[in-house]
Amino acid sequence: MKDVRGKVAFITGGGSGVGLGMAKVFTAAGMRVVIADVRQDHLDAAARELTGREIHAIKLDVSDRAALEQAAVESERVFGKVHIVCNNAGINLFNDIAEAKYSDWDWVLGVNLGGVINGVQTFVPRIKAHGEGGHIVNTASMAAFLAGPGAGIYTCSKFAVRGLTEALRYSLAPHGIGVSVLCPGLVKSAIHESERIRPQNLQGSTTSPEFLARLAELHEVGMPPEEVATKVLRGIQRNDLYIFSHSEFKDELRESFEGILAALPDDPVDPRRLQFEQTRRQRNREAAQLADRNG
Secondary structure, three states: OOOOOOOOOOOEEOOHHHHHHHHHHHOOOEEEEEEEEEOOHHHHHHHHOOOOOEEEEEEEOOOHHHHHHHHHHHEEEHHHOOOEEOOOOOOOOOOOHHOOOOHHHHHHHHHHHHHHHHHHHHHHHHHHHOOOOEEEEOOOOOOHHOOOOOOOHHHHHHHHHHHHHHHHHHHHHHEEEEEEEEEEOOOOOHHHHHHOOOHHHHHHOOHHHHHHHHHHHHHHOEHHHHHHHHHHHHHHHHHOOOEEEOOOHHHHHHHHHHHHHHHHOOOOHHHHHHHHHHHHHHHHHHHHHHHHHHO
16 A cells, blocks of 8 residues: 555554554554554543644553444544554563463453454454455564563464464455554553553453563663654555564574574475475465565
């Protein structure tokens, strides 16, 4: 979608961080933008900051499917057809995955993965129906490629978002809808405040105040959200599958992929299996080429 002027975008987690950065960059490019966020204080602050731009704010918990459906209807009533959907809302629990409770899993996956699923289920049929094309951006993280000893449930959710997005790109290509996965590194955001919005019915593990204070300091030196958002808009216009914002991960990714390749066995391959895999690879290659052309 090279020409975005006049298009309508729906951004979850749009009240702060990368979501607010997208709202700024998108409106500057001539788009009308709906910002949805679970925090009313963030929505109020964002609305003040975006005064004079074509924005509409909606309080929304992305894990609530009925509320997301209502938000879609409201967006269409205010601005008309939605073309670009950024499933960006996310939370983090900075604790050891081995110590997690069921409520920790339900909370983090419900927002980080469930919110993306709900956004796709709500908006993709609408974009297909209006037939004007569009683009879906799902926010994952570099944690979608690089697992570490901390924040394991978050990492699980982001790996899943990456897989969902790659598969969705193939499915939506015939409809002229592009799909991208955003994988940022450290960003100046409020994700370290996630526990402030944790539902009462999903209370579980907690993070020490001292560690959260340290995280707040770290996020202050993160990449400015507008810089990430500028790269998102470029990725939409170029129909990129992967939108990487931080260059400092090249060596780590290379090491990770080389380790994966080195772990593959050198055993002889059964020709019957090879024929099946070659057929699958060819289908995937053709689907990828269609996605690159049509999104």
